[in-house]
Amino acid sequence: MNVHIIKKHLLTGVSYMIPVVVAGGICMAIAKIFGGAYVGVAKGTIPYFINQVGAAAMIFVVPVLTAGITYSIAERPGIIPGIILGYICTDIKAGFLGGILAAFLLGYLINALKKLNLPRALKGLMPILFIPVISSLLIGLAFYLFLGTPIAILQDVILNWMKSLQGGSKFILGGIIGAMMGFDLGGPINKTACLFCNAMLAEKVYGPTAAKIIGGMVPPLGIALSVLVSGKRKYNKGEVESAKACIPLGLCFITEGALPFAASDPLRVIPASCIGSAVASGLVMLWNVTSTVPHGGLFVVPIMGHPIYFLLALLIGTIITATILYILKPSIKENIEETEDESELNSLDIKF
Template identity: 35%
Template sequence: MAKFSMNKKEKSMGTEVKTAIMTGVSYMLPLIIAGAVIMGIARIGASFYGIDNIWDGSHAEAANAVVRLFHAFDGFGGLALSLMLPVVAGYIAFSIADKPGIAPGMVAGLLAKEMGTGFLGALAAGFIAGYIVKLLVTKVKLPKSVASAGPIFIIPVGGTLLACLVMMYIIGDPLAAMNRGLENWLLGMSDGNKIVLAAVVGGMVGFDLGGPINKAAVTTAMAMLASGIYDPNTAAQVAIIIPPIGIGVATLIWKQRFPHSLQDAGKASTLMGLIGVSEGAIPFALANPKIIVVNVIGSAVGSALAVGLGAVNRAPISGFYGWLAVENWLVYVLAIAVGSGIIAVGSLLVFKGEELPKKQEEAKPKFKITRAQ
């Protein structure tokens, strides 16, 4: 009989988890930077033509060739960002289980994206796929005649299938139920104190940066626009951009406080914040989850300040190109600045100049076939 074995130095669970997350982040960063810059070119360029929704499909048929080109650019950037969650999940699984973990991790990460579970779901997908593949590699025993099929057939097929089943039937349903519950809760708060509601919406949006909690707040806020209720939308649109701008500004002012690998991500984060994409702050949340607390505080304060001082955003637009259309736009911009400043200063409590753990060859599992005696 032949079985798969892993030749790997033992590490503590905490070290393995941290190394896996950092590996996923390092492979994800080029996608974020590429997507952010390309989308920034498109949206800033379109703003000179008075267009604040260049992503809308109608611009693909615009009479102006430059507008059509900017629309295409925005699509290219969005395509790069759409790979973010599958890639981070795939390379988390890779860190845990080497090359056999990539396919199951990426497919499970793509499923997490399709289910709307955000980067928390992608993290779960990567770890689930990685440890499932690791278990298969160490436990599956095959006859010598078919042992060579393990790495190219049994592991990728079995690992992908099992990881997706866990994501769909164990992880996905609870997150979906939580999402519905949060939406109902926010709807129930709409008749209460508008400042408290704004702070709650802002904190939720800043928590998981495009994940289910963020989506519940943004979706509910946008739904209320149809009823002429604008405060939740104002809070949400402010909070969307505060974390990426705040963290990005911090990397520019206190560059030495951040790991070298995240300094370029800070530039992309600032740009993504200005064009209304909160995912620019995700690498920092993955690198050190403590920043999530700072994000929530900064987003909540900025949102409450905007609503409390009378700013009103009647459109689901968070990027800078829509700021001048906001009622009391000076207050709106001030609220963004205050919230971003809180996050920029608060990040100094989280990032203290420590380098991220480097990927080392011995940290990667090596696979070989051993013969049972």
């Protein structure tokens, strides 16, 4: 099975899952803002009902993830079996790991069922009867009888390890997430870090999500600050104009705003982005900043846990990226002089 195809299916599932997490997370955050930390037990109040809406949405995180992956593999016939198996994985505590495995088993089983050579009278019943019943029954029984328990144990091990991290271990994990976010700025490595953080968010571990968000915000903001400080001494006119767009993009957690700079000068921009993002994400994890929402940038900071620490870490990471770029980037004047020196040397070449 091709790794790129697997990643495509996973990212499709995540793309369907994220709106569910956003809706649920924001509702729960709003409820806590108006109802306090114990809003979940304040029955009969408006904040309590808002929290209930958010909690209801979070129940469907794994089912929607599973259905999205199954849909990517087997198209429309995979949606209903995916929802069913996703709910089963939630019920037996197999979580996102179980949901992902169930989706792939379902998807390829459904594709095999599609190839069965049935009489014409029965073919019309395949998508509404045979496929959902057979696939849900076989994979569902497999999870209840064999697969569910070991996956649930593995899930508990991962979650307990995440929750047990303290001090330096938290900083290191955050640093790894941040460095991955800042390395290819929206590419496969960045998306891998996002997938891990979104999976942790689905299991109500909220620290990695804050690390992910800040890791994606630092590169464009750090580049913008570097251009603001250095100006036309180290950046050409086109880069100065592009940097203006980096500010809103960075604030909105759109890491791709840094791509033009990374493409034109990868040996300087990528290390600066990685280091700045790693420090900021490490600090966020160390300071126990949390986010119940996977996207939104500056707009979701007010509903984060410890938002002041998030903003402080963002400032530190941005300054680090800008400082490294300021040190590494040569001035344009030096570049011109080097070019002129090279042209003079070329003019002295002896031709036979």
